Amino acid sequence: MFAALHFPDLTVMAALRASPGSHGQPCAVLEADVDPGAILEKVTLALQAVNDAARMTGISAGWPLNRALVRCPDLKVLAPDPAGEADLLRQLVEAAEGITPDIEVTAKDTLLLDLSRTSSRHAARLADLEVADAWPLHVRAATPDLARLAVRHESCHGRTVTPRKIAALPVALLNFLPDGAALLPLLKDWGLATLGDFMRLPRQDLTSRLGPQAGSWHDLLHGKTCRLLRLHRPPESMAQSMDFEEPLSGTEPLVFAFKRLLHALCARLAARYVAVKALKIVFHLERGASFAREIRLPEPRVEEGELLRPIQVLLDSLKTGSSATGLSLDVETTLPTAAQRDWFIRQLPQPERWSDTLAQLEALLGPGKVGIPVPPLSHRPDDFKLLPADGHSPADRAGFFPANSLPLRRFRPVAPVMVAADAHPRQPRPLALLTGPCRGQIMETRGPFRHSGHWWDPGTAWQRIEWDVRLANDQLLRLAFTPPDQWVIDGLYQ
Amino acid sequence: MAAAVIEQLRKQLREKFPQAHAASPLVGGETASEQPFDPAYFPEGAISEVIGSGLGLLVTGLLGEPREVSPLPDFILVDGGDQFDPASFTPEACSRLVWVRCGTAAEMLKATDLLVRDANVPFILLDTCGIARRDLSGIPASAWWRLKLAAATGNCRLVVMSPVAQVPCAAVRVALNARLGLEDLELPRRELVARLRVVPERMKRVKG
Numbered sequence: 001m002f003a004a005l006h007f008p009d010l011t012v013m014a015a016l017r018a019s020p021g022s023h024g025q026p027c028a029v030l031e032a033d034v035d036p037g038a039i040l041e042k043v044t045l046a047l048q049a050v051n052d053a054a055r056m057t058g059i060s061a062g063w064p065l066n067r068a069l070v071r072c073p074d075l076k077v078l079a080p081d082p083a084g085e086a087d088l089l090r091q092l093v094e095a096a097e098g099i100t101p102d103i104e105v106t107a108k109d110t111l112l113l114d115l116s117r118t119s120s121r122h123a124a125r126l127a128d129l130e131v132a133d134a135w136p137l138h139v140r141a142a143t144p145d146l147a148r149l150a151v152r153h154e155s156c157h158g159r160t161v162t163p164r165k166i167a168a169l170p171v172a173l174l175n176f177l178p179d180g181a182a183l184l185p186l187l188k189d190w191g192l193a194t195l196g197d198f199m200r201l202p203r204q205d206l207t208s209r210l211g212p213q214a215g216s217w218h219d220l221l222h223g224k225t226c227r228l229l230r231l232h233r234p235p236e237s238m239a240q241s242m243d244f245e246e247p248l249s250g251t252e253p254l255v256f257a258f259k260r261l262l263h264a265l266c267a268r269l270a271a272r273y274v275a276v277k278a279l280k281i282v283f284h285l286e287r288g289a290s291f292a293r294e295i296r297l298p299e300p301r302v303e304e305g306e307l308l309r310p311i312q313v314l315l316d317s318l319k320t321g322s323s324a325t326g327l328s329l330d331v332e333t334t335l336p337t338a339a340q341r342d343w344f345i346r347q348l349p350q351p352e353r354w355s356d357t358l359a360q361l362e363a364l365l366g367p368g369k370v371g372i373p374v375p376p377l378s379h380r381p382d383d384f385k386l387l388p389a390d391g392h393s394p395a396d397r398a399g400f401f402p403a404n405s406l407p408l409r410r411f412r413p414v415a416p417v418m419v420a421a422d423a424h425p426r427q428p429r430p431l432a433l434l435t436g437p438c439r440g441q442i443m444e445t446r447g448p449f450r451h452s453g454h455w456w457d458p459g460t461a462w463q464r465i466e467w468d469v470r471l472a473n474d475q476l477l478r479l480a481f482t483p484p485d486q487w488v489i490d491g492l493y494q
Numbered sequence: 495m496a497a498a499v500i501e502q503l504r505k506q507l508r509e510k511f512p513q514a515h516a517a518s519p520l521v522g523g524e525t526a527s528e529q530p531f532d533p534a535y536f537p538e539g540a541i542s543e544v545i546g547s548g549l550g551l552l553v554t555g556l557l558g559e560p561r562e563v564s565p566l567p568d569f570i571l572v573d574g575g576d577q578f579d580p581a582s583f584t585p586e587a588c589s590r591l592v593w594v595r596c597g598t599a600a601e602m603l604k605a606t607d608l609l610v611r612d613a614n615v616p617f618i619l620l621d622t623c624g625i626a627r628r629d630l631s632g633i634p635a636s637a638w639w640r641l642k643l644a645a646a647t648g649n650c651r652l653v654v655m656s657p658v659a660q661v662p663c664a665a666v667r668v669a670l671n672a673r674l675g676l677e678d679l680e681l682p683r684r685e686l687v688a689r690l691r692v693v694p695e696r697m698k699r700v701k702g
Binding site: 347348349350351353354356357360361364365369370371372373374375376381382383384386389400401402403404405406407408409410411412444445446468469470474476491493494 | 551553554579580582584588596612613675686
């Protein structure tokens with residue numbers, strides 16, 4: 001199944017973007033770029049396109065300007081905007097890429113889509129495509145050229161056409177086929193009014209009189225030929241960006257914006273048979289500020305929903321402080337088979353779900369709160385690292401052994417206390433804890449253990465003396481003295 | 495008679511293959527599932543509760559003393575008061591653990607709920623010892639029941655470590671009794687863990 005997408009007024013739309021003051025008025029674009037002030041000298045030029053308001057007055061594309069001005073004296077004649085047309089076509093292609101990567105740009109306002117690899121759910125999006133606040137017309141057919149012809153006639157819009165249905169359309173539609181304009185006057189002279197009249201002519205006689213081109217048209221209208229599309233090559237870069245007309249602050253509109261970007265992204269991924277390894281997002285904020293986030297996926301993904309889920313989690317946890325005026329999305333790709341499941345390696349049952357959960361935990365607890373702990377190699381207190389818990393290979397830090405057998409329940413931050421100690425200035429010996437969460441006489445001590453580090457750098461040098469102590473109530477704790485006079489409890493042994 | 499023959503056979507095998515028939519660390523007829531330091535001790539799809547003193551040794555016993563870094567975590571520690579000390583363990587033992595650092599009781603419960611529902615790592619230790627007693631008693635019973643249902647759905651082992659009993663729907667509740675002194679800091683961990691006394695208070699096994 002194929003589909004044709006068509007923007008009937010793309011030329012006028014592009015021209016109107018250049019002169020927004022003419023919105024709502026009858027407008028037309030001439031075939032050639034002329035100076036609007038010199039219209040009177042160019043009155044015989046034909047109209048290239050008209051908008052709905054002009055069409056309501058009875059004029060249409062192809063009319064000479066002088067005749068159109070007689071019918072509609074208020075007609076605004078706009079200069080063509082080729083750059084704007086190209087931009088609209090690019091947007092149309094981007095929107096269509098969300099449905100299928102197999103696209104042919106047939107004309108500057110018409111696309112052909114191959115729906116053979118597209119699910120019915122995706123194909124249903126044809127009716128909802130929106131480009132520049134307008135909805136392109138679409139038609140489906142068994143062959144691409146049938147769809148291309150039918151989309152030019154309003155009675156077929158939104159439908160699936162067959163050779164039988166197309167027979168009722170006017171023969172003038174052949175004008176949109178290559179070399180159609182040359183034979184059309186002859187066919188009209190023969191008295192043919194509809195495509196059905198043409199289709200009923202014997203093919204062999206038609207070919208012998210008009211040449212092989214007429215025979216191929218005959219086959220085309222009967223749905224006997226189904227050519228391959230001349231596929232539109234998507235841009236090499238996966239990067240996309242979007243500027244918002246109004247700054248967005250809520251999560252929901254941003255999700256919609258990401259959905260739109262992911263439509264095109266997934267089509268590009270499918271066209272190149274690659275998968276996403278990491279999403280790189282840049283939020284452009286008001287006053288020119290911007291910040292970037294990177295989402296690494298546990299396994300390569302290509303599905304739109306699977307890519308959107310981690311983005312939604314990110315957006316839920318996002319606190320930008322100001323509204324977003326635009327966003328950019330780029331991806332790091334890899335082969336889809338790069339991380340397929342291996343029978344002989346232990347893996348998480350649902351790594352994509354694990355990734356979501358980790359992102360939700362980060363949103364709940366903040367960054368740096370979840371991970372696989374790695375003890376320090378130095379003796380600096382509480383100097384640990386957290387490795388990401390999403391399946392990255394853990395660092396091999398073999399060689400570190402804990403100082404003693406009992407695990408410490410560490411206070412964060414450490415609890416400063418007042419300690420009664422003997423008066424030795426360099427190595428005070430604790431006798432009792434006077435304040436803090438654990439108080440009492442110290443019955444037994446183990447130590448002192450002297451630790452220091454970074455002595456070569458006065459800015460970061462540290463030094464402490466530690467004791468393991470037992471209080472009168474049998475609590476075991478680690479006490480530390482930091483010169484010149486600070487005592488802290490590092491934690492309890494349990 | 496048959497038992498004597500089997501015993502004789504075992505003896506011969508032990509003599510012939512001494513390494514394969516080395517003495518098991520579990521003695522006295524105990525099976526692995528009777529040790530609280532074996533994950534299988536705690537029932538699947540239920541909440542268990544461990545109370546008393548020596549809770550740090552429970553984590554030590556569960557992590558064990560592996561010789562190699564684990565490629566994937568086996569346990570999740572939801573640390574209610576952010577009191578876990580990585581420096582008390584070897585890197586190989588730490589690699590078996592995902593550490594979730596919470597600051598409040600609400601954060602702790604929400605994080606546990608997310609992880610229990612995720613069920614990618616189906617053994618979760620919930621350490622409530624660092625939470626203030628007032629906050630801990632403010633946790634409604636419905637929160638524990640909710641976690642119990644989530645654990646049952648995800649077939650997850652959820653073990654709550656707390657100073658006093660507080661989980662009304664705990665399928666298994668055991669009390670640890672570790673009389674620790676400063677001299678114990680010098681002992682090997684294996685000895686300390688073996689010395690830990692475990693007193694079952696509630697053993698309601700979940701059929702599964």
